[in-house]
Amino acid sequence: MPKDHGIGASPKRREDVRFLTGNGKYTDDINAPNQTYVYFVRSDVAHGTINKIDTSDAEKMPGVVRIFTGADFEGVGGVPCGWQVTDRFGEPMQEPAHPVLAQGKVRHVGDPIVAVVAETLEQARDAAEVLEVDITELPAVIDMKEALKEGAPKVHDDLTSNLCYDWGFVEENREAVDEAIKNAAHVTTLELRNNRLVANPMEPRVAIGEYDASNDEYTLYTTSQNPHVIRLLMGAFVLGIPEHKLRVVSPDVGGGFGTKIFHYAEEAFCTFAAKAINRPVKWTSSRSEAFMSDAHGRDHVTKIELALDKDNNFLAVRTDTYANMGAYLSTFAPSVPTWLHGTLMAGNYTTPLIYVNVKAVFTNTVPVDAYRGAGRPEASFQLERVIDKAARELGVDPIALRRQNFIKPDQFPYATPVAVEYDTGNYDATMDKIEEIADLAGFEARKAESAKNGKLRGLGIAHYIEACGIAPSNLVGQLGARAGLYESATVRVNATGSISVMTGSHSHGQGHETAFPQVIAEMIGIDESQIDIVHGDTAKIPMGMGTYGSRSLAVGGSAMVKAAEKVIAKAKKIAAHLLEAGEDDIELANGEFTVAGTDKSVAWGDVTLAAYVPHNYPLEDLEPGLEETAFYDPANFTYPSGAYACEVEVDPETGKVEVCSFAAADDFGNIINPMIVDGQVHGGIAQGIGQALLENCVYDSDGQLLSGSYMDYTMPRADDLPNYTVDHSCQTPCTHNPLGVKGCGEAGAIGSPPAVINAVVDALSDYGITHIDMPATPARVWEAIQAAK
Numbered sequence: 001m002p003k004d005h006g007i008g009a010s011p012k013r014r015e016d017v018r019f020l021t022g023n024g025k026y027t028d029d030i031n032a033p034n035q036t037y038v039y040f041v042r043s044d045v046a047h048g049t050i051n052k053i054d055t056s057d058a059e060k061m062p063g064v065v066r067i068f069t070g071a072d073f074e075g076v077g078g079v080p081c082g083w084q085v086t087d088r089f090g091e092p093m094q095e096p097a098h099p100v101l102a103q104g105k106v107r108h109v110g111d112p113i114v115a116v117v118a119e120t121l122e123q124a125r126d127a128a129e130v131l132e133v134d135i136t137e138l139p140a141v142i143d144m145k146e147a148l149k150e151g152a153p154k155v156h157d158d159l160t161s162n163l164c165y166d167w168g169f170v171e172e173n174r175e176a177v178d179e180a181i182k183n184a185a186h187v188t189t190l191e192l193r194n195n196r197l198v199a200n201p202m203e204p205r206v207a208i209g210e211y212d213a214s215n216d217e218y219t220l221y222t223t224s225q226n227p228h229v230i231r232l233l234m235g236a237f238v239l240g241i242p243e244h245k246l247r248v249v250s251p252d253v254g255g256g257f258g259t260k261i262f263h264y265a266e267e268a269f270c271t272f273a274a275k276a277i278n279r280p281v282k283w284t285s286s287r288s289e290a291f292m293s294d295a296h297g298r299d300h301v302t303k304i305e306l307a308l309d310k311d312n313n314f315l316a317v318r319t320d321t322y323a324n325m326g327a328y329l330s331t332f333a334p335s336v337p338t339w340l341h342g343t344l345m346a347g348n349y350t351t352p353l354i355y356v357n358v359k360a361v362f363t364n365t366v367p368v369d370a371y372r373g374a375g376r377p378e379a380s381f382q383l384e385r386v387i388d389k390a391a392r393e394l395g396v397d398p399i400a401l402r403r404q405n406f407i408k409p410d411q412f413p414y415a416t417p418v419a420v421e422y423d424t425g426n427y428d429a430t431m432d433k434i435e436e437i438a439d440l441a442g443f444e445a446r447k448a449e450s451a452k453n454g455k456l457r458g459l460g461i462a463h464y465i466e467a468c469g470i471a472p473s474n475l476v477g478q479l480g481a482r483a484g485l486y487e488s489a490t491v492r493v494n495a496t497g498s499i500s501v502m503t504g505s506h507s508h509g510q511g512h513e514t515a516f517p518q519v520i521a522e523m524i525g526i527d528e529s530q531i532d533i534v535h536g537d538t539a540k541i542p543m544g545m546g547t548y549g550s551r552s553l554a555v556g557g558s559a560m561v562k563a564a565e566k567v568i569a570k571a572k573k574i575a576a577h578l579l580e581a582g583e584d585d586i587e588l589a590n591g592e593f594t595v596a597g598t599d600k601s602v603a604w605g606d607v608t609l610a611a612y613v614p615h616n617y618p619l620e621d622l623e624p625g626l627e628e629t630a631f632y633d634p635a636n637f638t639y640p641s642g643a644y645a646c647e648v649e650v651d652p653e654t655g656k657v658e659v660c661s662f663a664a665a666d667d668f669g670n671i672i673n674p675m676i677v678d679g680q681v682h683g684g685i686a687q688g689i690g691q692a693l694l695e696n697c698v699y700d701s702d703g704q705l706l707s708g709s710y711m712d713y714t715m716p717r718a719d720d721l722p723n724y725t726v727d728h729s730c731q732t733p734c735t736h737n738p739l740g741v742k743g744c745g746e747a748g749a750i751g752s753p754p755a756v757i758n759a760v761v762d763a764l765s766d767y768g769i770t771h772i773d774m775p776a777t778p779a780r781v782w783e784a785i786q787a788a789k
């Protein structure tokens with residue numbers, strides 16, 4: 001019988017009450033007294049020299065408070081990068097300056113040049129219309145390979161070239177990999193593109209800067225996934241504000257998908273300008289601005305080679321990837337195609353030799369950074385596509401080929417050749433489950449039925465693994481991270497027994513306010529309604545690293561457990577005093593402390609009251625109060641994995657692809673709230689299908705953004721998606737965090753793109769088509785069919 005509370009139960013999300021009734025508190029809902037509004041004048045060319053900015057007429061416009069240009073930020077730090085990559089020659093990456101407002105040059109369409117602050121947004125826009133910005137347009141570089149050619153225009157004049165870094169991993173394996181591929185019985189080669197995406201969270205970015213001259217304190221309200229990181233980066237590296245003088249508040253956030261992890265120039269501007277004019281400054285992005293100012297995702301071009309022996313055992317993998325950085329380095333951009341991608345190239349397989357080469361390239365486009373999955377989708381897509389192609393070339397079943405090369409349960413913990421160690425997993429179990437729930441045995445009958453209707457039916461399988469909860473801090477520090485990757489929690493027990501949990505993990509759709517109380521309630525034995533979750537305000541919560549990389553429960557939840565364990569340990573001492581028993585004899589269950597082997601007991605609320613009204617209290621041994629803080633730094637990543645199956649129908653007359661069914665069998669370790677896990681997987685699959693079939697961010701050769709609105713950038717809609725069958729019953733708990741959880745937020749977006757494209761290629765296989773790049777739009781599919789006839 002399903003549980004109705006605690007770990008493993010599926011209570012409805014408590015936060016949804018305010019969201020569905022219109023009572024959410026988003027950043028744009030906040031308005032400060034005497035507030036002004038800023039409108040950014042952005043570059044309409046991809047590359048150019050700024051000759052002159054004339055603000056004189058604009059300054060005379062009604063309502064204008066002040067106009068800012070790059071000159072106002074001379075001596076102010078630029079937007080920092082949070083990760084430094086060292087190349088395969090031992091040299092640090094090239095790291096250009098990223099000014100808050102453009103100085104001397106513009107480097108992509110949307111680069112902010114001038115900021116007009118006025119009494120109203122309409123007045124700011126009107127003034128911007130009469131600004132004169134004289135720019136000499138320069139040749140732009142958009143294609144990564146062209147950007148690396150001798151004589152190509154440089155995005156940054158002070159760099160030696162457009163190459164950010166040339167990374168090799170594991171460099172010591174390079175010659176052995178080359179030799180293995182040279183001598184292999186069979187080598188499958190595939191060239192593919194992981195298309196550029198725009199995150200498009202429902203809520204666009206917003207920033208409100210405030211300054212209090214009476215105490216020299218700043219407040220920034222922003223749509224961020226990690227407010228403490230924003231405080232650290234902006235305060236220390238951009239504006240030089242001591243952390244105790246800067247408060248960052250991130251209230252309800254309407255989706256992030258990675259794009260709200262990063263520190264953006266608009267946040268720094270609003271904070272800076274608030275002091276400069278001594279009034280609050282507010283900016284709300286329009287959807288058009290979001291397309292050309294939010295960090296984009298993916299955009300890799302890869303050649304992958306898979307070597308097999310005569311018995312179809314994997315021998316080696318070699319990849320060469322060009323990764324687009326855009327015009328500037330976003331906060332975690334350098335880590336995405338390297339440590340978050342190269343370390344996952346073993347997949348679920350026992351491949352003994354792997355070499356990954358990545359060339360990161362500056363282009364005159366919007367910066368590229370983490371997007372749901374961040375490096376792991378790119379790795380899984382390469383592997384799962386090349387394995388499928390190899391199976392076709394060898395004439396073997398793609399599932400059987402995967403099974404033959406799986407890491408087996410008795411091989412864990414398993415050290416891969418790309419420097420990570422998987423602690424647990426059972427990949428045959430998830431493959432067994434997907435064959436069952438997707439009814440693969442009935443596929444041929446469904447294919448025959450589709451053929452009667454003039455449609456081509458295809459089946460695609462993919463098996464992914466990902467690394468979540470990036471850790472530990474001392475390791476990632478060696479790899480170039482410029483921040484710690486722990487998480488924190490404070491468990492504050494009130495006198496009447498209710499609890500407030502302050503966490504550095506930020507919620508922007510994950511359901512933290514529901515799932516986190518389930519953990520604490522399970523430990524103490526009280527109702528979840530007695531537990532409140534506090535997050536998103538640096539003035540209220542301990543220093544934390546925020547939410548990304550499917551880390552909330554594995555890292556943030558573990559910090560809560562550690563803090564709660566401290567609380568319980570102290571509460572047991574109080575209970576022992578009240579019950580006149582030994583501390584070691586005290587047990588806690590169902591909200592009651594008992595003396596083992598007796599009927600003596602005291603309720604949770606009585607113990608907590610004693611902690612704050614210490615009339616009968618061991619004051620000589622314990623200080624009053626019941627509040628504890630813990631910081632948790634993981635010993636390793638967690639490694640969720642799973643098998644996905646997709647069936648599509650292709651109309652050969654139009655090229656239209658319809659996803660008929662999609663099934664997912666995931667291993668997330670222990671599950672806290674099955675309903676929330678289902679929702680996370682559903683959302684991830686929708687985004688993965690969107691990438692595979694619909695979404696594509698496109699620039700022309702001059703750097704103009706051709707897909708800058710929903711007229712040209714196709715988002716998945718309800719009728720593009722099937723009903724999903726999802727299962728997470730195959731559980732191998734994580735061995736190194738106290739909850740045994742692995743993370744589920746990105747899995748759907750990792751496993752689904754290769755499953756969809758494998759299905760499309762399977763449907764088109766009778767034409768001899770072996771690959772089609774994402775997105776598999778009707779035009780692209782139709783052209784492939786015509787070319788193959």
